[in-house]
Amino acid sequence: MIAESVRFALSGISANKMRSILTTLGIVIGISAVITLLAVGAGTSNMIKDQIGKLGTNVLTVNRALATGGRTTGGSATGTRTQSTNLTLADQQSLDDPVLAPDIATTAPVVQAQAITATLGTSTHSITSTLGTTPAYFGITNFTPTAGRLLNDADAGQAVVVLGNSVAVDLAANVSTLVGQTVSLNGQNFTVAGVLAPKGTSGLNDPDDVAMVPYTTAQDKFTGYSPSLSSIQVQAKSADVMTQAQNEIQQILDARHQVTSANRDYQVRNQAQVLSTATTTTQTLTILLSAVAGISLLVGGIGVMNIMLVTVTERTREIGIRKAIGATRGNIVLQFLVESLIISILGGIVGILIGFGASSFEIAGIKPEVQWWTVWLSVLVSAGIGLVFGIYPANKAAKLRPIDALRYE
Amino acid sequence: MATPIPAPAADAWAAPVPRRAPRPVIALDRVRKVYGQGEAEVRALDGVGLTIKRGEFVAIVGASGSGKSTMMNIIGCLDAPTSGRYFMDGIETGELDEFQLAQIRNRKIGFVFQSFNLIPRTRAVENVAMPLAYRKVPRRERHQRALEALDAVGLSARAGHLPSQLSGGQQQRVAIARALVTEPVLLLADEPTGALDTHSSEEILDLFESLHARGRTIVMITHEADVAARAERVVRMQDGNIISDTGAVR
Numbered sequence: 210m211i212a213e214s215v216r217f218a219l220s221g222i223s224a225n226k227m228r229s230i231l232t233t234l235g236i237v238i239g240i241s242a243v244i245t246l247l248a249v250g251a252g253t254s255n256m257i258k259d260q261i262g263k264l265g266t267n268v269l270t271v272n273r274a275l276a277t278g279g280r281t282t283g284g285s286a287t288g289t290r291t292q293s294t295n296l297t298l299a300d301q302q303s304l305d306d307p308v309l310a311p312d313i314a315t316t317a318p319v320v321q322a323q324a325i326t327a328t329l330g331t332s333t334h335s336i337t338s339t340l341g342t343t344p345a346y347f348g349i350t351n352f353t354p355t356a357g358r359l360l361n362d363a364d365a366g367q368a369v370v371v372l373g374n375s376v377a378v379d380l381a382a383n384v385s386t387l388v389g390q391t392v393s394l395n396g397q398n399f400t401v402a403g404v405l406a407p408k409g410t411s412g413l414n415d416p417d418d419v420a421m422v423p424y425t426t427a428q429d430k431f432t433g434y435s436p437s438l439s440s441i442q443v444q445a446k447s448a449d450v451m452t453q454a455q456n457e458i459q460q461i462l463d464a465r466h467q468v469t470s471a472n473r474d475y476q477v478r479n480q481a482q483v484l485s486t487a488t489t490t491t492q493t494l495t496i497l498l499s500a501v502a503g504i505s506l507l508v509g510g511i512g513v514m515n516i517m518l519v520t521v522t523e524r525t526r527e528i529g530i531r532k533a534i535g536a537t538r539g540n541i542v543l544q545f546l547v548e549s550l551i552i553s554i555l556g557g558i559v560g561i562l563i564g565f566g567a568s569s570f571e572i573a574g575i576k577p578e579v580q581w582w583t584v585w586l587s588v589l590v591s592a593g594i595g596l597v598f599g600i601y602p603a604n605k606a607a608k609l610r611p612i613d614a615l616r617y618e
Numbered sequence: 619m620a621t622p623i624p625a626p627a628a629d630a631w632a633a634p635v636p637r638r639a640p641r642p643v644i645a646l647d648r649v650r651k652v653y654g655q656g657e658a659e660v661r662a663l664d665g666v667g668l669t670i671k672r673g674e675f676v677a678i679v680g681a682s683g684s685g686k687s688t689m690m691n692i693i694g695c696l697d698a699p700t701s702g703r704y705f706m707d708g709i710e711t712g713e714l715d716e717f718q719l720a721q722i723r724n725r726k727i728g729f730v731f732q733s734f735n736l737i738p739r740t741r742a743v744e745n746v747a748m749p750l751a752y753r754k755v756p757r758r759e760r761h762q763r764a765l766e767a768l769d770a771v772g773l774s775a776r777a778g779h780l781p782s783q784l785s786g787g788q789q790q791r792v793a794i795a796r797a798l799v800t801e802p803v804l805l806l807a808d809e810p811t812g813a814l815d816t817h818s819s820e821e822i823l824d825l826f827e828s829l830h831a832r833g834r835t836i837v838m839i840t841h842e843a844d845v846a847a848r849a850e851r852v853v854r855m856q857d858g859n860i861i862s863d864t865g866a867v868r
Binding site (some may be wrong): 212213220224471526529530532533534535536537538539593610611614615617 | 691693696697716717719720723724725731735736737738739740748749751752753755775796800
């Protein structure tokens with residue numbers, strides 16, 4: 210009987226093609242919107258997870274505080290400081306303490322040189338971020354070489370540079386040819402030790418638009434012998450002990466700088482935390498957008514019900530004939546229910562396909578990723594819509610008395 | 619709900635044994651049908667008794683408002699009487715629920731309507747096969763039986779046509795094929811020639827006569843005297859009562 214109902218329902222649907230298509234469209238739009246928006250949400254959260262992975266899930270950055278005027282008093286194992294510097298090489302070295310800071314794996318000092326332009330022959334590139342650091346930096350920040358090598362301890366004081374991928378690509382078509390060549394940074398000659406593998410863009414700034422030179426070389430050539438660091442990169446032993454590591458940093462630096470949490474002249478930032486905040490925001494947005502898409506799905510469902518009611522009225526006479534020749538209530542309910550199910554499931558399937566299609570494009574810099582559970586959910590929801598919004602018209606049809614239905618013009 | 623199998627032909631050769639008379643196809647016992655209440659009360663049927671035996675060709679005639687349409691609805695199990703009893707092929711219909719009535723309509727009655735009432739956009743053969751679909755006959759067998767039924771009304775050449783591609787007379791013959799495809803005990807026709815020209819009407823009535831000759835029980839509702847004249851028994855109605863009945867021939 211089911212096969213028969215499907216056949217009857219299909220003939221009913223094809224009798225009014227335009228109307229059926231328009232009704233289906235309501236479901237198509239709803240389902241494809243839900244799928245696409247959830248895919249964009251998943252894509253965003255994947256991108257954020259990727260970035261966390263690139264940054265290292267266990268990396269903390271110690272920066273100078275933004276709004277402090279600096280300290281005038283010092284007092285530490287390395288001696289007295291009277292300058293308004295608040296992060297020093299000594300601070301960095303004090304963090305490498307297996308007793309006081311058992312959760313810290315490695316640290317690296319970073320000094321930042323401003324406005325450096327790299328020149329090779331006629332090619333030039335203005336580097337966004339030129340860092341003087343130690344070999345530990347590359348391990349902490351997950352940089353790997355694509356050609357040549359990274360910095361090592363023997364490079365200290367030497368005029369060698371490791372170029373980020375964006376810089377290298379600008380200087381030479383084939384980045385591996387750069388290794389061993391001499392490039393000029395603001396007129397001073399450096400030998401290229403290696404070129405870094407690209408990390409890929411992560412939003413606003415390009416992490417590959419960098420160059421690294423040994424810490425001492427940077428002081429020598431660019432920043433002068435100021436003891437002040439731009440930042441200290443800290444790698445915790447694992448992602449699970451981030452909080453402990455952060456507390457240890459604060460205890461050590463608070464003691465060294467003679468500050469408390471109220472007047473701290475530095476700040477410890479956890480990149481992963483920043484990004485997880487972003488993830489939460491994205492999720493909230495995704496839920497909101499999906500709710501809007503869900504409402505459009507509901508409207509589509511009401512459209513199905515509306516059309517089914519029209520169909521029942523239109524075919525009152527046919528219902529009468531069918532009842533006269535022996536159709537039971539169940540037969541009639543089934544026929545109309547199957548019809549609304551076909552309309553909405555068809556809409557669901559087309560919606561899923563369109564959702565997949567739309568998700569294959571990059572939307573606002575995000576690569577959407579369709580999640581399979583949304584596909585199953587869509588199928589279920591569209592079938593549910595067909596049932597819920599079809600049952601009332603189908604019942605209405607089945608309840609018609611044959612003599613009334615036959616008399617209907 | 620098992621359909622009693624009509625006595626097999628072989629019985630005719632068997633030695634006569636004392637048996638009860640075969641049960642009538644239709645037995646109405648003091649059937650009343652009242653519409654409305656109080657002042658607006660209309661007695662469409664006012665205690666009608668009527669028995670129609672197997673193989674009869676009966677015309678129920680009367681002016682409009684005589685109650686013949688109500689009679690048709692009750693005989694066809696489309697409507698229930700207000701009081702009184704109606705036995706359809708020996709089954710008391712008053713005790714049946716909606717589902718069982720639908721099955722009675724499907725198995726025991728073949729309907730022919732004035733306006734043909736074929737399902738639009740559905741081919742003739744599928745229209746004819748439809749009652750079989752409601753009793754779960756396999757698709758292939760359905761198709762076969764529908765073609766046979768169409769052949770019996772002389773329309774096998776039009777099996778693939780849509781109702782809109784057929785003339786009125788042809789549509790009515792398709793409807794008759796649909797009524798016959800289930801081998802019902804009763805062919806119930808409501809003004810079968812009402813929407814047809816004289817020529818097509820003659821064709822339909824000839825078809826009825828030949829069906830009658832082959833032993834079908836036919837009840838035909840009509841208001842035309844010349845159509846009624848083709849039947850072998852005429853029941854005349856007025857104001858919800860039977861005023862004359864030429865009586866059973868056999």
